[in-house]
Amino acid sequence: MTESSLQITSKPSSEGLEIKLEGALGLKNAEASLQKLTSLMKGAGALVLDLSGISYLDGQGIAALIELRARCAASKVGFSIDSQSDVAKKMLGLVAPDKILSPLPAARKKESLLEQVGGATIDLYEDMKEIVRFVGECTIMIWQAVKDPSKIRWRSVWTNLEKTGVDALPIVCMIQFMIGVILSVLGKSVLGMYGATAFIPDLVAIALAQELGPLITAVVLAGRSGASYAAEIGTMQVSEEIDALRSMGFEPGHFLVLPKIIAAGIAMPCLLIFGNLVAIIGSIIMCSLTTDITLPAYLREVYRAVTLPMFTEGLVKAFFFAILIAGVSCMRGMQVRGGAESVGRYTTAAVVSGIFITILTDSLFTILFHPPF
């Protein structure tokens, strides 16, 4: 804004230090003027301001005067305004200074460590309950869908299948390819010490089919599709689309969640098979470059090592990981309340819960398939 400078002149009087302000007091000189006035305040018994020469005063200027008044009060110096120009009068009349002088209510109290730990524990417990409840709901939903598949929204399943499956194929294959390469290098350096490089195919194939394949694909699914499910449903929650569905008598679980769970359940085993094949290719390339294992020897070894139960175990795991990740991510989306910030928070939570629940289920499966006792 158009501002000229402010002239500050002071002379002692019977009532205290009389200060005359002339010119403009605003955004550009508020801080400097405040500092000058504060230095004049020190040593004075009282300040008497003469604002009759003020030609421009804005919100920042008023804030400076109010801050000066607060500083005067703090150092027990009197403060009064003697005369005002029309401009000053109009501006100062906008807001009662008490509203800005009263001490600000204390900002939110920070919780103590104990309260934080306690709060977090309760939250975790509530969250676990919520997950269990949601898993239960999903199970019922899936059971009803199995009983009457015609009620499933197949078009939505197709769309989700494309997003979760086909679109994820490149990244899954790329990651699995590199895992194949890494395992071969690792296999060569460890098995090589015992002269057992011929068993690299066994190592790679078993690890991929049974454990690493499902796990890595699940992590990609949680990061990619899980996040997208949560964000999609969360945004719908924010924009009241979920409420709109309910108002029309649709069950959002059946409408939104079920197609996603089915799509993930179908897509994930397919992704696993493709991913594992690509990983084997990666391993073959690495082996042919660094060892003397031939292609037929490699394939023969894989065929011998991977049994049907092993292969099935991987597929079963992948299937369960997928429906759990999809379910938990959708649940996180449903939990969104408020605005955009909440969508971000729950999307993060979806990925974390997805990966956590995958590892948890994996350990349960390991005990189930290979009982230690």
Next chain:
Amino acid sequence: MESQGKPIFEIKDLTIGYGSRVVMEHLDFTVNKGEIFVICGGSGCGKSTLLKHLFGLYSPISGDILFNGRSIVTADEEERTEMVKEMGVMFQGGALFGSDTLLENVMLPMQEYTDFSPELMERAARFKLALFNLSGFEHFLPSEISGGMKKRAALSRAMALDPEVLFFDEPSAGLDPRSSATLDDTIIKLNASLGTTIIIVTHELDSIFKVAHRVLFLDVEKKTMTALDSPQKLREDKSNETVWNFFNRTPF
């Protein structure tokens, strides 16, 4: 104000749109200092788009926008930042930053653009909030207050640097009649006390008749401006049928 009446915005043969799709063309008008200027027209005619061009958020397809005699279209980054500091915008939904309290929201522009000490900054931010009756809500988050309060808080933030011009995008949308009337009063008060130029996008007739000095009418079918006058004159002028229908609320 001495400078009152001089043009603050000069819009010269402006064509706006998205990509190659033209929304409005041949826009020629000026906004004067200290004026309350309303941009109105039917839904989807490009009112908000035009507003966003005025404060430099979008670049026009062709034409020029002069702010205080300098082009905002060809301005480089630094010049544009200088210009934007003189403009305050209140978005339709408030657009307050959700993770910051109201006080922090209002203080943000000051933190970035002034040399204020923290005490002065807090005082100034509290003044802006008090100006719109939000004293006592300084530590509230945007999610904890009502729609009307959000709008007022957004206005406080738009006023943070005492800008020369204030933009309002649909200020009364979603407000109850009393909140809406209060906001109208606030607009008039701001204009009268601080001499702030105010540019409003709205199609609320009550509000237009109460606050507007001049109204620009955008015709969605002709894709250009078809009237620019005081709201009272536009309501009475029967020569322009579309405008007359709009101001007299004639059904389709």
